[in-house]
Amino acid sequence: MKRFEIRDFLRVANGEIEPPPCDTMMNIRVTAASEGESTGTWTVNDSFINGNGVVMGGFLSSAADIMMAYAIASKLEDHQGFASINLDTTFHRPVTEGVVTVHARVDRLGKRVAYVIAELYQHDKKAATCQSSIFIT
Numbered sequence: 001m002k003r004f005e006i007r008d009f010l011r012v013a014n015g016e017i018e019p020p021p022c023d024t025m026m027n028i029r030v031t032a033a034s035e036g037e038s039t040g041t042w043t044v045n046d047s048f049i050n051g052n053g054v055v056m057g058g059f060l061s062s063a064a065d066i067m068m069a070y071a072i073a074s075k076l077e078d079h080q081g082f083a084s085i086n087l088d089t090t091f092h093r094p095v096t097e098g099v100v101t102v103h104a105r106v107d108r109l110g111k112r113v114a115y116v117i118a119e120l121y122q123h124d125k126k127a128a129t130c131q132s133s134i135f136i137t
Helices: 006-013 021-025 057-073
Strands: 028-034 037-044 082-091 098-109 113-122 125-136
Touching (some): 057 098, 057 113
Antiparallel strands (some): 028 037
């Protein structure tokens, strides 16, 4: 797969091009991305469920990380790029099979570092909150 340019993230959000393989593998569909915010849906199937019958935490973090990429991309220009510095996830309740809504927003944007927050909801209840520091290249 060729490397995305920043505008390609927005083209995915607008349904103009296919998403990158990580989105497809995770069953995530971005529905909006602009002005430092993004929203998407994650369809959780049994592939994400652990032996306890709930979604493994790393998958929730991955879903948040994907939507954070769309949020930060909506604030950058094509000559810029980004990479995660860290990702902290707080789990509020277990997630099971079904649809999870993921909202991400850029909280602060500097010249070299951005701080982004994502919240994941299932059945209208907050399931997890993620905070990330992102290096801007």
